[in-house]
Amino acid sequence: MGGTFDPMHMGHLAAADGAYCALELGEVLFVPTGSAPHKPETIAPSELRYQMVVAATVPHPHFSVTRIEVDRTGVDYTVDTLTYLAGQLPSGTELFFIVGADSLPDLHTWKDPVGILELCRLVVVHRPGHDSARMREILEPFGGEEKAVRVDIPGLEISSTDIRRRVGEGQGVRYLVPDSVYSLIEKTGIYGGPRLKPNVGVGDEG
Numbered sequence: 001m002g003g004t005f006d007p008m009h010m011g012h013l014a015a016a017d018g019a020y021c022a023l024e025l026g027e028v029l030f031v032p033t034g035s036a037p038h039k040p041e042t043i044a045p046s047e048l049r050y051q052m053v054v055a056a057t058v059p060h061p062h063f064s065v066t067r068i069e070v071d072r073t074g075v076d077y078t079v080d081t082l083t084y085l086a087g088q089l090p091s092g093t094e095l096f097f098i099v100g101a102d103s104l105p106d107l108h109t110w111k112d113p114v115g116i117l118e119l120c121r122l123v124v125v126h127r128p129g130h131d132s133a134r135m136r137e138i139l140e141p142f143g144g145e146e147k148a149v150r151v152d153i154p155g156l157e158i159s160s161t162d163i164r165r166r167v168g169e170g171q172g173v174r175y176l177v178p179d180s181v182y183s184l185i186e187k188t189g190i191y192g193g194p195r196l197k198p199n200v201g202v203g204d205e206g
Contacts, residue, residue, distance in 0.1 A: 001015070001016050001019075001028055001029070001030050001031065001097075001098040002030075002031040002032075002033060002069070002078060002081065002097075003030075003031075003032070003033065004032070004033050004036050004049065004160070005030070005032050005049050005052060005053050005160070006043055006044050006049055006160050006164070007044065007049070007052050007160055007163060007164070007177060007181055007184075007185060007191075008049070008052040008053050008055075008056045008177065008178070008181050009158050009159075009160060009163055009176055009177045009178075009181070010156060010158055010175075010176060010177065010178065011156045011158040011159070012030075012056075013056060013057075013060070013178070014153050014154065014156055015098060015100065015125040015151075015153055016028045016030070016063060016098065017060075018125060018151050018152075018153035019096070019098045019123045019125060019151050020062055022151045023096065023123065023149070023151070025062075025096065026062075027062055027063075027064060028062060028063050028064070028098070029064050029065070029066055029085075030053050030057060030063065030064070030065045030066070031065075031066055031068060031069055031081060032046065032049050032050045032053050032065070032067075032069065032070055033046070033049075033069050033070075033076045034046045034069045034070045034071070034072055034073075034076050035074065035075050035076055036075075036076060043164060043190065043191060044190045044191075046070045047070065048184070048188060048190060049070075050065070050067060050070045051184060052180075052181045052184055053065050055178070055180035055181055055183075055184060056177075056178040056180060056181050058180070068081060068084060068085075069081060077110075077111040077112075078097070078110060078111070078116055079110070079111050079112040079115045079116050079119070080111075082095065082097065082116060082119040082120055083115075083119060086119050086120075094121065095119060095120040095121070096120055096121050096122075096123050097116065097120045097121070097122055097123065098123045098125060099122065099123070099124060099125065100124075100125050101124050101125060101126050101135075101150075104124055104134075104135060104138050105134075105138060107138060107139070107142070108141070108142075113142045114142050114143065117139070117142055117143070117147050117148075120147075121147050121148065121149065122139070122147060122148035122149070123148070123149055123151055124148055124149070124150050124151065125151050125152075125153055126150060126151065126152045126153065135148055135150055136148075158176050163176055163177065163191075164191045167185060167191040167192070168191055168192050173185075
């Protein structure tokens with residue numbers, strides 16, 4: 001599962017766990033990007049984004065993280081990463097690539113989409129507001145309509161863009177991101193704005 005993870009949030013974990021359970025995967029490997037071709041201006045540096053993903057996934061024994069794209073020079077392309085991973089896995093291992101349904105319509109803009117679908121099976125995670133039922137139509141030009149599977153997860157209206165905005169405005173985001181990620185955001189002040197507001201409501205101690 002690749003992404004900028006700027007920042008890592010609960011939606012990412014829900015998508016990964018949904019795919020893990022639905023497809024009975026052996027492991028979910030998170031691949032934070034170093035330099036993403038479609039998101040060239042990430043806010044947090046790659047090392048901090050990597051730390052966020054590591055911190056968020058530590059409690060989950062079936063999740064792991066790789067530095068392959070963080071340490072790579074130049075622009076990161078999915079097909080290159082999949083090619084590398086395929087060469088490292090034992091013979092006969094089936095490789096999946098987890099993407100959000102909101103990303104699927106952009107597949108034609110990716111480097112070598114046909115090559116991607118030859119290397120792996122695409123796992124399209126349904127997100128609120130996006131029609132992943134169009135999956136077959138989108139994949140048909142690349143001959144990969146049979147090499148994709150749809151996974152539905154509970155609707156989580158969470159996005160990294162909205163989290164960065166909320167932090168910049170001093171709004172609470174504690175329950176949108178894992179506690180460990182929240183601590184890194186608060187400690188580094190990476191997304192600007194005033195100090196994060198504590199999520200204290202009626203009935204809370206203090």
